[in-house]
Amino acid sequence: MNKGVSFLETGIHNTSEIGRLKKVLLHRPGGELENLMPEYLERLLFDDIPYLKEAQREHDAFADCLRQQGVEVVYLRDLVAESITDADVRADLIRQFLEESGVKDDRLRESLEDFLSALPDKEMVSAMMAGVRKSQLRANSARLGDYLSAAGDDYPFAVDPLPNLYFTRDPFATIGTGVSIHRMHTVTRNRETLYGDYVLRHHPDYAGQVPLYYTPDQYFWIEGGDILNLSRRVLGVGISQRTQPEAIEQLASAIFADESSEIDTVLAFEIPSTRAFMHLDTVFTQVDVDKFTVHPGILGTLRIFELTGRGQGKLTTREVSGPLEQVLAGYLGLDRVQLIRCGGSSQIAAEREQWNDGSNTLCIAPGVVVVYDRNYVTNQILEDSGIRVLKMPSAELSRGRGGPRCMSMPLWRDEI
Numbered sequence: 360m361n362k363g364v365s366f367l368e369t370g371i372h373n374t375s376e377i378g379r380l381k382k383v384l385l386h387r388p389g390g391e392l393e394n395l396m397p398e399y400l401e402r403l404l405f406d407d408i409p410y411l412k413e414a415q416r417e418h419d420a421f422a423d424c425l426r427q428q429g430v431e432v433v434y435l436r437d438l439v440a441e442s443i444t445d446a447d448v449r450a451d452l453i454r455q456f457l458e459e460s461g462v463k464d465d466r467l468r469e470s471l472e473d474f475l476s477a478l479p480d481k482e483m484v485s486a487m488m489a490g491v492r493k494s495q496l497r498a499n500s501a502r503l504g505d506y507l508s509a510a511g512d513d514y515p516f517a518v519d520p521l522p523n524l525y526f527t528r529d530p531f532a533t534i535g536t537g538v539s540i541h542r543m544h545t546v547t548r549n550r551e552t553l554y555g556d557y558v559l560r561h562h563p564d565y566a567g568q569v570p571l572y573y574t575p576d577q578y579f580w581i582e583g584g585d586i587l588n589l590s591r592r593v594l595g596v597g598i599s600q601r602t603q604p605e606a607i608e609q610l611a612s613a614i615f616a617d618e619s620s621e622i623d624t625v626l627a628f629e630i631p632s633t634r635a636f637m638h639l640d641t642v643f644t645q646v647d648v649d650k651f652t653v654h655p656g657i658l659g660t661l662r663i664f665e666l667t668g669r670g671q672g673k674l675t676t677r678e679v680s681g682p683l684e685q686v687l688a689g690y691l692g693l694d695r696v697q698l699i700r701c702g703g704s705s706q707i708a709a710e711r712e713q714w715n716d717g718s719n720t721l722c723i724a725p726g727v728v729v730v731y732d733r734n735y736v737t738n739q740i741l742e743d744s745g746i747r748v749l750k751m752p753s754a755e756l757s758r759g760r761g762g763p764r765c766m767s768m769p770l771w772r773d774e775i
Contacts, residue, residue, distance in 0.1 A: 373772050374535050386488075460518045525759065527766060527767060611666045649695065654700075714760075719761065730751070
């Protein structure tokens, strides 16, 4: 899994969407996808059940594509395992995981603690991510006997799976040299933030080196798919189905209060609050210094707000008027910005390819992006616009409703 490029820098450095990507965090889909069941898809935020082996092959192709471009790929499971070498930290992770999983019954909690504690570190982390079936506990806990089957309903899990984990963009976001760890929109996904929290607080490459601008104990929800590093000084955040405006205000206040941060402006982009759009990066991503993809469906309704107040102790907010390309050019100090429309001039292609994340590109260097191969209309438009397009297979991964950007969290980018 970790063959390829090795990058020696520690800490976080991510001041743009397009600087050459040097180190990225992924999660290879695992047993959590095989714990998806039709009856519980809506609860777990899936529309369909991906075939795990093919999803893993596609994800491996994604990772290999990144390595071939000189990117070091690190995996969430490995980083978590490397963060819990201290026995007390490991025990605390188990305790907090069960607490956040809503396990209230004492006998069940003790059985789960026994089950997880007996596993080697990486296997334990994988088991947490995959979810724990009641049948696993019956087979591994003499303490329970027939208790689980006698204890009530037919629900098969003692702890729910976390099938959305391969979208590593959302639980936390890297912003400059700092991080926001999120309170997520749904109970199903909120447990995902636990892993990033332990990595950032306990892993030797990050502990004590990374300012935290937002934490899961804050009240309002925010997710990483809504956060775009537009420049060293300008951060973009979407007001969306998954991110509340109050969270953006709290995030901006924390960033402006950090003397080490260079960000002095936050732009809040209000997009329609629907599952189809979900996050800002499903309708809008940067692909070059002066080029962005955009889903044309947001252009008629988009509102933009400027938040400032660095060093002043309070925020100032104002609405920004003008076309999106004009606003972006002004804040980025450019003469002009080109908006590349997902699906081009075809409404049908635009709707279809946006649903399959045609706008959700991962830029790995200025003018070089990774995309899903299935969005052939948008991909051709990108190539015609001078963008180098690296296509990855996507038949199964796309069933989770997220693209290459959703599946990746940059830990280090070079300056542009």
